[in-house]
Amino acid sequence: MSKLLYITANPKNDSKLSKGAQIGDVFLEEFQKARPDVEIERMHLYSMDIPEIDMDLLYARAKLSFMGYTKDQLSDAERTKLEKMHALADRFINAEYYVFVTPIWNLGAPAILKSFMDCLFIAEKTFTNTENGPKGLLTGRKAVHIQTRGGIYSTGPMAEFEMGDRYLRKALQFLGFDILPTIVAEGMDHFPKMTPEIMAKAKEQAAEAAREMAKMPVKA
Template sequence: MFDKIKKIFKKERNGSEMKKVLYITSNPKKEEKSFSLTAGREFINLYKQNNPDDEIIEINLYDIDIPYIDEDVFSRWEKLQSGKGFDELSDTEKEGVGKINMFTDQFIEADKYIFVNPMWNLSIPPKMKAYIDTVVIARKTFKYTENGPVGLLKDKKAVHIQASGGIYSEGPAKNLEFGNSYIKSVLGYIGIESVESILIEGTSMQQIPSDEIKNKAVQKVREVVKNF
């Protein structure tokens, strides 16, 4: 997996640079048993048809080790900030910081992002949060200024596909949704302002037929993918 992370794709298409797309999923279920993953696969398949030369890298966060930002990581960052070179770190220290750097650099190199996850306990799965923590890095994806933080990733696009058992886009639970709102907020924080949402809601509500939910999701996917 990390061989893929290290690759830098820069091919030419009709005289212009080919786009690099990250398809990031955080769901332990099999694709055929997941509303969000099924919609995500539909999106990717349609995107490939419309953009056959673009490079798509799939990142299943449940298949790889995502480093958590813990005491050891902070200690290693402090050493680097104090002037110590990366080569001066121990092999163990290099491995922890190196993995985070690989995810950060891969994210920066991409042009478009597709995030796919279920809504768990009103928010995103912990694996997705851990991944986000590896790409929201000061001086790489955002910087501090006298007027506050400024995002550094401009002219990029993202789509967030999220499935939830209840309905949170409207009604009494509207203020309890912290998954899609978090993804949009954190992407905006690092400069990615073009973010479309595909919300698949009511998947656990028996009064809403699953076929109706799936058809509505496919319709939204086809609508969004046209301009992505």
């Protein structure tokens, strides 16, 4: 059975509180209509124990990659955190379709998303190094990003400062993903009276993206 991984990076995980979650709900509803055969798994990053790259993980990865250590020679803390990282990556890999729902905070995504993505960059599991440079191993998978923005970043003077969607797209491309156009709801803080119109447009885009993704085959 195929799986869609629905990943939210916002402490407001309730559709009554989060505009991103409202848009995501539309996407899931439309996707499930088209693909009832696909299992939906949710990952709310703020409720998960996500290891951060600290001294233990830095040394654990270095010891195993080029210092000649075996896993049994790692410290208990190094081994525990490394196992958590690999378990999270394994859970992530076990899907074909992916939806990320995030806000933009201070020009980028919430820091917890970066910590999560750091756990996915594992040599020979999600990418490999070749004589022509690194190559992503998660090919054939489909992803879409739903991002809410209080200001305007698609055009104008703030366009070059948007680092949340830009980072996520580049990270997923590095790992080998096929990525749909980002669904953006922006300007709701600057133009609060236009929020219903902005949300309606984003929900239409989400429904369309869901129908498009549902038609996209994935590699076995």
